[in-house]
Amino acid sequence: MIECIELTKRYGEKTAVNSLNLMIEDGKITVLIGPSGCGKSTTIRMLNRLIEPDEGDILYNGKHIRDYQPEALRRSIGYVIQNTGLFPHWTVEENICTVPRLLGWDKEKQKKRAEEMLTLVGLKPETYSHKYPAQLSGGEAQRVGVARALAADPPVILMDEPFGATDPITRARLQTEFLEIQKKLKKTVVFVTHDMEEAISLADSIAIMESGKLIMHKKTEEILTEEENPFIRDFIGTDSSIKRLARYSIKEIAKKHTEDKNQYPVIEETATIKDALALLLKSGTEKLRIKTAEGKTAGTISLADIRELAKNNAN
């Protein structure tokens, strides 16, 4: 558990983070979201002591962050940023082993770890270990950034818009892959984004910030019913559209796909869109398989399908 207590950071006249109280649960993805300049990055950087707060405390498992040895913090907290921050003159393997090397691991152990991490993020070690960052695509570089953050097996991972610089298709793929990794590793993740769709796809809970303050922190499925909230309204389309969606049965927007649907969780065709939304968020899968009363597959439904319906129903 990470606890931020009355955390405050000022830059001259500007209060970047203002008396922030935030609980970050172990093994879950907590997303910090809010408009540009609201204090998300400042908050995340205080969590790994890149920035020192002016006031307030951060407790890791009940102990003050400043009472940890710097090396212990480095080992327990992985950090992924936009545009990766990979060192350009180091190979992929050297980049991934940044922290293990600082921790004095022997060469063989480092090499093995780099191979494991590359495999985990879907890159073949024999192809990628010896490449340099400039020889990677944006998506590959972000995968290496994630591999590097995970290399010393830290329980906590801080991710500051990690997929922000990639195109929408690569981004969606990186999100799905990251959720798969998280299912296996169950890290305590703090993830910064200003994209509500990304937040809803990834988060166990969403903390909304505005002008340095935390204005709401709730479980993802609860936050979706906050129709008055401007971020939610922006994502869903209009204030009362979630209520309107409840009128539809999913049968009406079932997509007939030819792909193999057996991999997806099942939902009855008589369920409402709201039920489907809740199951999509809970299961973390991209789609659901819609089942008829006779047990046949009637198609699939995805978060994107629901969003499209909501947009079309706005006003």
Ligand SMILES: Nc1ncnc2c1ncn2[C@@H]1O[C@H](COP(=O)(O)OP(=O)(O)OP(=O)(O)O)[C@@H](O)[C@H]1O
């Ligand atoms: N080193 C600094 N010196 C002065 N002001 C700063 C500094 N770093 C951040 N700020 C200010 O503090 C506020 C919060 O910045 P921060 O980077 O935390 O916001 P953010 O929510 O992460 O924004 P973005 O989504 O654009 O990255 C902003 O008004 C910013 O201009």
